[in-house]
Amino acid sequence: MPKRLLPEERQKRLEGWKLWQAERIQKKRKSKSKRDWRDAILNHLGRKCINCGRIEFLELHHIVPLKDDGEHTISNICVLCIICHKKAHKREFLTDDDE
Ligand SMILES: [Zn+2]
Ligand SMILES: [Zn+2]
Numbered sequence: 001m002p003k004r005l006l007p008e009e010r011q012k013r014l015e016g017w018k019l020w021q022a023e024r025i026q027k028k029r030k031s032k033s034k035r036d037w038r039d040a041i042l043n044h045l046g047r048k049c050i051n052c053g054r055i056e057f058l059e060l061h062h063i064v065p066l067k068d069d070g071e072h073t074i075s076n077i078c079v080l081c082i083i084c085h086k087k088a089h090k091r092e093f094l095t096d097d098d099e
Helices: 007-045 082-091
Strands: 058-062 077-081
Touching: 007 058, 007 077, 058 082, 077 082
Parallel strands: none
Antiparallel strands: 058 077
16 A cells, blocks of 8 residues: 555645745854855964964954945955954954944
């Protein structure tokens, strides 16, 4: 006797699949793309603070602030550790809007 899915069972599976898809797309849009982008930049520029050479707690800093028409591109970004990044913003020789 061939195995057949009941209509309700089929519907349930379809709903589950849709949910899974939606979740996957949302995750991709939110955190993953940002993290991948950050990783790509770090790989390209080097995982090291350009000011003190620290290799942990790294952050990306916009050389020309986005609010001053700075571009969100690799040529306008440098790698700073969290400490130097804070200093940079405090001294305001380099300022931007990133978190
Ligand atoms: Zn540093
Ligand atoms: Zn910054």
